[in-house]
Amino acid sequence: MGIKKIFKELVSSLSIENFELSKKKKSLKDLLKKLKKRRLKIYKSLKVDENETSKKEFQDEIEIISLQIQKGRKVLKLLSKK
Amino acid sequence: MLKIIFLPAVLLILAYGLWVSPNFKEISSGIAIFMLGMLALEHGFKSFTGGTLERILKFSTDKVYKSIIFGALSTSIMQSSSLVSLLSISFLSAGLIGLSQAIGIVFGANLGTTTGAWLIAAYGLKIDIASYALPMLVFGVVFMFEKNRILQGLAFILIGIGFLFMGIDYMKTGFEAFKETIDLSTLSIGGFKGLLIFSGIGIFATVVMQSSHATLVLILTALAAGQISYENALALAIGANVGTTITAIIGSLSSNIEGKRLAGAHLIFNLVTGILAIVFIHQMVFLVEFISTEIGIEYDNYTLKLALFHTIFNLIGIVVMLPFVSKLVTFLERVLQAKADENELKFDVPLYLNAAVLSFPQSTKAAIIRETKHLYDNAFEIIANGLNMKKENIISELDMNEVAKRPYAKKIADVDALYNYKIKDIYGAIIDFATKAQANMSQNDIKELYRLKLANRDLVEAIKDTKHLQKNILKYASNPNKQIRDEYLNIKKNLAQLLRYLNTAATSEAQEDVVIALAKAKAHIEKNDLISNGVLDNLIRSQLITNQMATSLMNDSTYAFNIGKNLVSTAEMIYLTVNENPDNVHPDTALTHDNESVIL
Numbered sequence: 001m002g003i004k005k006i007f008k009e010l011v012s013s014l015s016i017e018n019f020e021l022s023k024k025k026k027s028l029k030d031l032l033k034k035l036k037k038r039r040l041k042i043y044k045s046l047k048v049d050e051n052e053t054s055k056k057e058f059q060d061e062i063e064i065i066s067l068q069i070q071k072g073r074k075v076l077k078l079l080s081k082k
Numbered sequence: 083m084l085k086i087i088f089l090p091a092v093l094l095i096l097a098y099g100l101w102v103s104p105n106f107k108e109i110s111s112g113i114a115i116f117m118l119g120m121l122a123l124e125h126g127f128k129s130f131t132g133g134t135l136e137r138i139l140k141f142s143t144d145k146v147y148k149s150i151i152f153g154a155l156s157t158s159i160m161q162s163s164s165l166v167s168l169l170s171i172s173f174l175s176a177g178l179i180g181l182s183q184a185i186g187i188v189f190g191a192n193l194g195t196t197t198g199a200w201l202i203a204a205y206g207l208k209i210d211i212a213s214y215a216l217p218m219l220v221f222g223v224v225f226m227f228e229k230n231r232i233l234q235g236l237a238f239i240l241i242g243i244g245f246l247f248m249g250i251d252y253m254k255t256g257f258e259a260f261k262e263t264i265d266l267s268t269l270s271i272g273g274f275k276g277l278l279i280f281s282g283i284g285i286f287a288t289v290v291m292q293s294s295h296a297t298l299v300l301i302l303t304a305l306a307a308g309q310i311s312y313e314n315a316l317a318l319a320i321g322a323n324v325g326t327t328i329t330a331i332i333g334s335l336s337s338n339i340e341g342k343r344l345a346g347a348h349l350i351f352n353l354v355t356g357i358l359a360i361v362f363i364h365q366m367v368f369l370v371e372f373i374s375t376e377i378g379i380e381y382d383n384y385t386l387k388l389a390l391f392h393t394i395f396n397l398i399g400i401v402v403m404l405p406f407v408s409k410l411v412t413f414l415e416r417v418l419q420a421k422a423d424e425n426e427l428k429f430d431v432p433l434y435l436n437a438a439v440l441s442f443p444q445s446t447k448a449a450i451i452r453e454t455k456h457l458y459d460n461a462f463e464i465i466a467n468g469l470n471m472k473k474e475n476i477i478s479e480l481d482m483n484e485v486a487k488r489p490y491a492k493k494i495a496d497v498d499a500l501y502n503y504k505i506k507d508i509y510g511a512i513i514d515f516a517t518k519a520q521a522n523m524s525q526n527d528i529k530e531l532y533r534l535k536l537a538n539r540d541l542v543e544a545i546k547d548t549k550h551l552q553k554n555i556l557k558y559a560s561n562p563n564k565q566i567r568d569e570y571l572n573i574k575k576n577l578a579q580l581l582r583y584l585n586t587a588a589t590s591e592a593q594e595d596v597v598i599a600l601a602k603a604k605a606h607i608e609k610n611d612l613i614s615n616g617v618l619d620n621l622i623r624s625q626l627i628t629n630q631m632a633t634s635l636m637n638d639s640t641y642a643f644n645i646g647k648n649l650v651s652t653a654e655m656i657y658l659t660v661n662e663n664p665d666n667v668h669p670d671t672a673l674t675h676d677n678e679s680v681i682l
Contacts, residue, residue: 034594064601 025079032072039065092290108256109300116249117296120162123242126235127160146186146407149179150400153190161198161246161295163191167330167348171438173445174340181340181411185347189400192323192351196393199298202250203385215251218244250299257307272313277360280314284321285328294326298392302385312384316363319392324356338436343414350410355399366395430460430504432511443527446519450534453512454541454656458588460504461541465645466581467495468548469555469574477585482575494556497549505545512538537655540648547641547648554638558631565626569612569635573642576610580646587657596657600650607646612639 039062046058099106142152153170157163170184179187222240225233288297298319305315327349334345359366370391379386403410432453439449466473467490475485516531523531551573558570580603587599612618618636621627627635 031593031597034592035597038594038598060605061598061602064598064605068597068601 021079025076028072028076028079032069032076035065035069035072039069105256109253112249112252112254112256112303113291113296113300114249115245115252116299117291117293119242119245119247119249120293120295121242122238122245123160124162126238126240126242127162144183146182146404149183149186150190150193150404153187153192154194155190157191157194158197161195163195163295163326166191166194167344168438168441171334171341171344173442174344178445178448181343181347181414182407184340184344185351185407185410188344188348189351189403192355193393193396193400195295195298196389196396198295199302199389199392200386202299202302203389215244215247218247250303253300253303254306257303257309272311276314277317277320277363280317281321281324281356281360284318284323285325286321287318288322288325289328294322297322297325302388305388306385312387315384315388316367316391319388320356320359320395323359323392323396324352327352338434338438339418341436341438343418346414346418347410351399351403354403355395358398358402359395366391366398369394429502429507432456432508432515435511435515440515440519440522443519443523446515446523447527447530447534450512450516450519450531451656453508453515454534454538454652455588457505457508457512457538457541458652458656460508461545461649462581462584464495464497464500464504464545465548465577465649466490467500468497468545468552469577470495470552471574471578476578476581482578485578486571486574494552497545497552501542501545501549505542509538509542533655537652540652544645544648544652547645551638551641551645554634558634563627563631565621566631566635569617569621569627570638572610573638576606577642577645580606580649584649584653587653600654600658603646603650603653607643607650611643612636613643 042058042062042065046055046062049055049058096110100110138152142148153166156169157166160166166187170179170187173179174181174184218240222237222242222244225237225240228234228237284297284301287300288294291297291300301310301315301318301322304310305312310318327345330345330348334341370387373390373394374381374383374387379390433456434449434452436449439445463473466476470490471485472488472490475488478485513535516535520528520531555570555574558566561567583599583603583606587596587603590596590599609615613636618632618639621635622629622632
């Protein structure tokens with residue numbers, strides 16, 4: 001038990017207790033950034049493209065990405081609360 | 083033949099020596115106790131550091147110079163180059179580090195072992211080391227009975243250090259007493275001849291004892307007792323450095339091609355260092371004398387000078403070899419190649435699961451994931467061929483109608499035979515390996531292994547469902563009823579599209595591409611389920627197909643649905659895995675059933 005206590009104090013003094021959590025948040029933020037960039041790119045392609053089939057595909061993709069961004073934000077909110 | 087003779091010969095010589103000479107008994111038991119100490123120390127550090135060492139290794143070895151520093155520091159702290167080498171082979175085999183990084187670690191480990199010589203020369207031979215050994219052993223044994231993993235690790239470290247000290251003391255006393263019987267220094271051979279002979283003795287001693295550390299301690303204690311001359315001690319140290327590579331090569335015989343390449347690199351490095359040391363011995367001795375004067379080592383302190391010489395020639399070896407690391411890697415990859423499997427119908431074997439990887443949880447998990455990916459690739463091909471489609475067409479830009487129409491072969495793919503050749507052994511090996519690995523893992527790691535086992539099971543289920551689906555796909559491909567023909571063609575096309583999405587996920591480097599491809603795959607499965615999308619109801623209501631056709635279509639639609647679900651769940655497990663690298667994708671971003679409904 002004593003060893004655990006010493007280890008905990010050492011971890012908190014080095015400020016590394018939330019290392020795993022901050023890594024997760026960072027990777028999620030990076031992913032959200034890239035998804036938003038991708039969505040913007042597809043919006044631009046959608047405006048230019050005349051083909052109905054590819055327009056439908058772009059719209060489907062935008063919906064999927066929007067859903068992922070929504071989900072990602074929820075997860076980030078949950079992680080920030082911890 | 084040599085193996086059969088070697089051990090009995092060594093045992094006979096030892097037995098004779100132990101019988102005739104009490105001093106020999108003292109020296110050899112000193113060596114044995116020292117080596118026991120090294121093993122205990124290694125065991126202690128392994129359980130004490132847990133995943134920490136592996137995490138540090140992953141972050142500190144992206145450049146060769148960082149690998150060298152890691153190798154040197156970790157070996158200096160743990161006083162065991164074999165543990166560090168084992169770690170590098172394990173990580174190399176699991177694909178977590180490249181060969182150049184592993185070579186850097188080996189270079190560093192060689193330098194790190196020289197610290198042992200310094201410690202022994204500076205303190206071990208001057209103080210009553212045995213008086214420190216006994217309390218360490220006592221406390222070590224007390225801790226050994228604790229259930230706490232950290233205390234148990236500490237126990238082995240204390241016991242290890244205690245035995246190390248005890249071993250050194252026995253060797254010291256042994257050599258001092260031995261001098262009264264035989265003065266080995268009278269057998270000293272000078273000049274180049276002596277250099278070569280004693281280097282050879284150093285190699286032999288290290289091969290017999292399987293440890294350059296033990297040989298070096300033996301040399302230091304013999305030198306301190308005046309049993310060998312300084313010049314011969316230098317030659318023995320050079321030989322010990324070369325001899326340690328023989329140990330590594332013997333160890334690599336049971337490892338995979340990467341382990342063999344690393345052992346090859348180790349041999350080349352130590353041979354080059356040894357040759358340089360022999361050729362430039364006088365220059366090195368002069369350098370040792372110069373540095374000794376500068377740092378205040380006494381003229382007649384030969385043990386410290388030997389430690390300095392050991393450090394210098396390893397350092398020179400690193401400086402000389404460092405610019406050639408990439409050329410060395412190319413050379414090793416060219417000379418030591420994995421045997422190519424020429425016959426497709428040969429049993430496919432696991433590529434990444436070997437004993438070296440079992441030592442550390444991180445490398446074990448990485449190896450299992452890589453092997454699962456190997457299994458996944460095989461399953462992908464079997465499913466494509468089972469549905470009479472070519473993999474290269476599926477992953478191309480070809481229209482799905484064309485992909486579904488172009489047959490894989492004139493002869494129907496035997497899914498059972500393909501399963502036996504390409505899946506069964508690998509699947510069995512993964513399950514077996516994962517079960518063995520659990521013994522050394524934390525609860526979280528065990529949970530992850532369980533999920534990986536489930537992912538593998540899902541793959542096997544997908545192949546079995548393909549076998550069931552194959553029958554009717556072929557049967558209804560040429561049926562006079564256009565509706566049923568079209569529906570079965572759609573099943574094929576939909577599965578081909580799914581496989582294309584999964585291939586995108588498997589081959590994408592960008593994390594957002596993996597996430598999007600898997601999300602598309604999941605949505606695609608739901609969209610094309612004939613039962614939930616109402617297509618089947620419509621066909622039955624409109625009497626466009628017979629009842630028998632309807633039941634077949636219902637069953638086969640379920641098989642197709644399950645194949646899709648199983649493949650996607652496996653792909654999520656192996657391509658959405660979070661490891662310590664923050665650039666990888668977060669697993670919580672996979673779509674749930676509700677998300678899919680929103681998209682649809």
